[in-house]
Amino acid sequence: MIRPGQSVGIVGGGWLGVTLALRLAEAGVVVTMFEAATELGGLAAAWSIPTPTGDVTWDRYYHVTLASDSALRRLLADIGLDDTIAWTSTKTGYFSDGRLSPVSTPREFLALPGLSPLAKTRLAATILRGRTVRDWRTLEAVRVERWLTRWSGAETFRRFWVPLLEAKLGDAWPDANAAFIWATIQRLTAARRSGIRDERFGAVPGGYARVLATLAAHLAGLGATVRLGTQVAQVRQRADAGVTVTTDATSEDFDHVIITTTPRVAAALCPQLDDATRARMVAVRYRGVVCASVVLRRPLSPFYLTYLMDDLPFTAIVEMTTMIPPASVGGYTLVYLPRYCAPDDPMFDAPDAEIEAAFLAGLRQVHVVAPDDVVAVRIARAREVFPVPVLEYSELVPPVATGLTGVHLVSSAQIVNATLNVNETVGWAELALTELVVRPVPSTHQ
Ligand SMILES: Cc1cc2nc3c(=O)[nH]c(=O)nc-3n(C[C@H](O)[C@H](O)[C@H](O)COP(=O)(O)OP(=O)(O)OC[C@H]3O[C@@H](n4cnc5c(N)ncnc54)[C@H](O)[C@@H]3O)c2cc1C
Known part of the structure; x- marks a missing residue:
């Protein structure tokens, strides 16, 4: 069990990692978070798309918050952002x-x-x-x-x-x-x-770039250390208690380490796992996504989401600027074209230009898009986004306990009865902590 005052290393600075870091730091734990990318947020991170009138900065993958997303909204309230969410009916x-x-x-x-x-x-x-x-x-x-x-x-x-x-x-x-x-x-x-009459969709003005910058400031204020651009190579249980995290540059010792990656990555990080635990981790099959952000000069439709029954190169159309003001993205229209696929799909290795040409041709099957309408396109790829929910999935999921003392797995694979979204991610991180952290015993003395 993790106790206040102990040191905890967290592998991964996506929403699982940042939620664990925030709640542990609030509980008086000494937190160090390792994130391989140069920014926080993982799948929810923002990026910039160059356009002739300057960079458009918004989430790399489309994100919407629902009015009923109670765990996420509680956390946003804690960092002063829930009141800022701009709500719309889509x-x-x-x-x-x-x-x-x-x-x-x-x-x-x-x-x-x-x-x-x-x-x-x-x-x-x-x-x-x-x-x-x-x-x-x-x-x-x-x-x-x-x-x-x-x-x-x-x-x-x-x-x-x-x-x-x-x-x-x-x-x-x-x-x-x-x-x-x-x-x-x-x-x-x-x-x-949950008693809300109409489901509304919303986003914090500034998108996840702003949310994550605010979170980073809170973490710093709580004394948590965030090491960006730092890929963890190995996590080892030490013979004398404690856990060592090795990166390309350093080795650091902690009382506990929580790994928030996919189970396959976690298995690769931990050479001391027993065979049964390792087999369970690598057996979880994930789906990935190739997603184009298309910046256009004019709106395509009134629809935030368009379901596609016909066969197209992408699997949905998400017109973000029906939900957020176009002014947030330089006055343009921002459309996402996602294609969910297996991690070994050839599209992951295809050149951006090839994907862009195929996706724009597909978009023209649905909407009239003149060549001049397209301002910029940027292609994002993530090979592992959510697990395939096979039969009896919850029985097959690797547990939080890894069999190694002080090494814990808190992974998106363990979200078993829900679709994958930031609300479930925050909720799962907080629930996992109730099992991992010793709460201070309330004093009986006044
Ligand atoms: C296309 C798409 C659309 C989505 N739409 C929505 C939506 O509308 N609403 C919503 O709420 N959610 C949405 N989501 C889901 C949401 O983004 C995820 O549920 C959430 O971000 C997952 O967080 P995570 O921490 O589990 O994983 P990740 O974000 O994958 O974080 C894992 C982190 O670990 C890091 N890492 C991995 N290996 C190492 C290592 N060895 N050392 C250090 N760091 C490492 C990675 O770089 C990454 O940052 C969407 C996701 C996608 C892809």
Whole structure:
């Protein structure tokens, strides 16, 4: 157990790492965080896209905060940012058989082309069922195809659900369990369940660049050390108690070390793991993403998110500037084109220019985009973003305890009953700490 006054090294400065660092530093623990990249934030970090009128700085991958994201909003409140969130009601589009339709309201849903009234009724029943199921563990034992076919019917499964499953899981979707769809439906309907009338989407003005800079300042104020551009090469349990973290440049000793990377990376960092723990860690299969940020001179649509039923090089269209003011990004329109795929997908090694050409050609199948409309494109790649939710996933996940004294794993792979997002990440980091940290015993003396 970690005690106030002890030293803790944290490997990874994504949202797991920064949440652990903040809460541990607040509890009086001496924190040192190691982040391989030159900035904090991991998948939620910001970047800059050069344009003729100056750099556009926003999140490398699109991020939205929901009004119902209670763990994240508590943390933002603690660092003085929750009140600054700018909230909007967003619209959703649906592209099928070469036609773009709105699908933001029940009336628009009923008017959707390509799905019969019976198919729509069954779809609505499926979503209602997903909303009301409480025991996600039973769904984890059922293949997603079986559950969705049962509730939506074979035709609607093929026409509606398969494109959506492929959009997120690629060719791994047949392995997915039904709790994956349950978790997606739960997130989409979280507001209603938590008593909020309308789900609103929001972002802190300045995006995650501002959130992470504010967090960094808080960490510094609490005395935490953040080592950026510092890749950890090895984590070893010492014979005389304590843990040594080795980087390219140094070795440092800590009372405890928390690794926040994917289990595969954690296994590579820890040569002393026993075979069973190592096997469990490397068995978790992740999905990655290739995502284009496209800066345009004019808006494309009123839709924050457009679902794509047709086969395109990317798997959704996210028009960020329907949610944030264009002034945040130099007055331009910012559109993200993500393609979720396996970590060994050839697209990860394809040249940027090739991906840009293919993605812009795909975008022109949905919207009219003149060559002059495109101001800049930048391609981001992450080979490991979220785990494939296979059957009985929660039974297979590697635990926090690694078998090495003082070495703990707090990983996105352990988020088992939810979609991956910053709110769940913050919530999981805080929950894991309740098991890892000895709370000071309240004094009985006044
Ligand atoms: C395309 C996309 C869209 C998303 N949309 C949303 C959204 O709308 N809303 C939302 O809430 N969330 C969204 N998310 C999810 C959110 O970004 C993640 O859930 C969250 O950022 C994960 O944080 P993490 O700490 O688990 O992992 P990561 O961010 O991956 O952090 C791990 C960190 O460890 C570091 N690291 C790895 N190995 C080492 C090493 N050896 N030494 C030192 N450091 C190391 C990495 O550099 C990285 O910074 C999205 C993610 C993506 C990719």
